[in-house]
Amino acid sequence: MRIPLDYYRILGLPLAASEEQLRQAYSDRIVQLPRREYSITAISSRKQLIEEAYVVLSNPQERSIYDQVYLANTYNSDRSGAKSLLENHADGSNRRHNIQSLTIDIGSDELVGALLLLQELGEYEQVLKLGRPYLVNRNKAVGVRVGSHFTSEEYSATPELPDVILTVALACLELGREQWQQGHYENAAISLETGEELLMREGLFPSVQAEIAADLCKLRPYRILELLALPQEKTNERRQGLELLHNILEERGGIDGTGNDQSGLNIDDFLRFIQQLRNHLTVTEQHKLFEAESKRPSAVATYLAVYALIARGFVQRQPALIRQAKQMLIHLGKRQDVHLEQSLCALLLGQTEEATRVLELSQEYEALAMIREKSQDSPDLLPGLCLYCEQWLQQEVFPHFRDLGRKQASLKDYFADRQVQAYLEALSNDTPTASEWAGINNQPFSSPQINAPGSRYHSNVGNGAVDHNHRDRDDSEFYNSASGQIPEPNYSSASEWHSRRYNSYQTSEMSSTQEEADTGYYNSRNVDTYADEPIPTKNRRRRKPNLFNKRERVGQNIPSSHRRRRNLANTLDSKTRLVWLVFLSLGGLLVFWVLVSTAWGWFNNFLFPGPTLQGEPLAIELNQPPVSIPNPETQPEPGKGELTTAIAEDVINTWLSVKSAALGPDHQIDRLDEILTSSAAPQWRLIVKQDIADNRHRQYTHDVKVEFVNQKANVADNAVVEATVREVTYFYESGQIKKTSQERLRVRYDLIRQQGIWRIQGMTVLKSANS
Secondary structure: OEEOOOHHHHHOOOOOOOHHHHHHHHHHHHHOOOOOOOOHHHHHHHHHHHHHHHHHHHOHHHHHHHHHHHHHHHOOOOHHHHHHHHHHOOOOOHHHEOOOOOOEEOOHHHHHHHHHHHHHOOOHHHHHHHHHHHHHHHHHHHOOOOOOOOOHHHHHHOOOHHHHHHHHHHHHHHHHHHHHHOOOHHHHHHHHHHHHHHHHHHOOOHHHHHHHHHHHHHHHHHHHHHHHOOOOOOHHHHHHHHHHHHHHHHHHOOOOOOOOOOOOOOHHHHHHHHHHHHOOOOHHHHHHHHHHHOOOOOHHHHHHHHHHHHHHHHHOOOHHHHHHHHHHHHHHOOOOOOHHHHHHHHHHOOOHHHHHHHHOOOOOHHHHHHHHHHOOOOOOOHHHHHHHHHHHHHHHHHHHOOOOOOOOOOHHHHHHOHHHHHHHHHHHOOOOHHHHHHHHHOOOOOOOOOOOOOOOOEOOOHHHOOOOEOOOHHHOOOOOOOOOOOOOOOOOOHHHHHHHHOOOOOHHHHHHHHHHHHOOHHHHOOOOOOOOOOOOOHHHHHOOOOOOOHHHHHOOOOOHHHHHHHHHHHHHHHHHHHHHHHHHHHHHHHHHHHHHHHHHHHHHHHHOOOOOOOOOOOOOOOOOOOOOOOOOOOOOOOOOOOOOHHHHHHHHHHHHHHHHHHHOOOOOHHHHHHOEOOOOHHHHHHHHHHHHHOOEEEEEEEEEEEEEEEEOOOOOOEEEEEEEEEEEEEEEEOOEEEEEEEEEEEEEEEEEEEOOEEEEEEEEEEEEEEO
């Protein structure tokens, strides 16, 4: 067998190497040993080829001849002269040279040594090209085998066989890693799976099997991204990517689960992976995926499912999906502020009064300010809410679905759709919205705990559920914004709002829609009804109880108009008499109370005269205060007073100092309680513990500038601070620096005063950029 090797490559030398370099290279190659799994046979075979190369090149005469052969093949020069030299100096060593190419002739017992040398040189394809045919031919030559493994007799007859199998498997492993680094993830998986399958079939080298299996697990997230990023026509490949994703989610126990899928991704890394993954999934794929994951239950999956339901319901004109999203938000709102999303869902369902009422409970400063600004010339906030809804769909919802990136969000087109009109007309006749509003109005919530990509939430690693609040890049910083108030609109029904906001509706269209709704039009349409409650019809509203009494039935011959006027007059007379009676009774009680209190006062003064005023009266002047007023320059008592910019800057600097200490080399985890509230500290404790387990730490340098402080007068112990933070982070692993990042962040901090001390209960990154 001829293998593509030459003596210079075996020793790792250039053509112009000196004799000293030749001796040093030979010594180094002999001392170096392959992996411990190789047998003495493989090591001896490798050593024999190295010694042969050294013998030839250390002899000046033979090296000269070999150099001519080498140059003739390298530069395609005169090979006839080189061939004559080989013929004139044919001896035991030179017979292995091939004038046509730089190869050497080896026996079957030297194959494993040659494969080892090729693998050390990084020639993994050559190893597979030579090794796999050898294994296939060996199987054919052996014939019948016991099970799927080589028998002990086969190993005894070919002692180099396990070493060849090991070399081929290791070549698959290294080739897979090389393809992984090049970004060819599926090719890398094929190479790794080939090596794993070979070792499993032969039942050899479990440690190498485990190493390949570990690489396959770490490779799965990359494969998923590559497969799902393929065109939608590649259905089989994309289906394979979804299957891999489901496997990872099962092993982890969900998006925010704590199970070990062997991928090496912690909770924050996996959430970023899900964020990146969403851009490769269609709205239907995300709906199915996250709706199933939300049943684990999972707060993060629930929020992502809400986004998918709203997007799909709006684009496909299926308001039932939006109603389902609204129901999910009611349950989600028990733990975080999702009033803005609830308001937008109510708007898309035509429930304008409810939309504005829920909006009053939202704590989104920027959104509320924008809505108010766009509604300045209107008696209500509906113009701003409509405009914000369109922008929200266009900028924060659609971009996260691969099939909606270029869709235009138009509320006018949405409400003009006959299918939407039919559903909203039927929904307006249903009454459970009152109970839904009661559930919304009584929602207790803490700091936001879930993530909406492109929105306000990121990850919380407390309680096994991820609080996906905005993070300080690597460090998960949380916040909970303060509330704003919005006045109620003047519209009393969805139909009134529709006619006022969108004049494109025609009377005939509305009447036809009304008739279709009465006859069950909506139920005949091909619409997915994902809402929790059945859709009512107009006939259901028209079933009224019998309100006629016996007297009316007796006098049924009296004209109905006369009866109505007579009943109305009787009703008015009785009501008038009742009102006068109430007023006269109250007036009599008031006069009686005045008389009694006056008489009692006279009687009490007569029997028990009060003390007479003695001494000089108080000297109170208009130009002097009766008590001393403190100097405005004096500091307020601890725990009271306004949160100034200087105090806010001290609080933020304290937090950054505590974070540096907790995530630094000493991992001073107990210091988190100095500045964080009991609801925010556990999340950071988990991050620190994860760094300790991974033998990692970080070092920071910070520069802080407070942009503004917002402290409400009626809630003096709560405040919101926005600051610009310049942060330089040095990441260390096992004591060695791995990377450095430099960012400029706009962070919003949610502060609360506890026992006179300002603490941070939430924070979020509003804007970030590399410095």
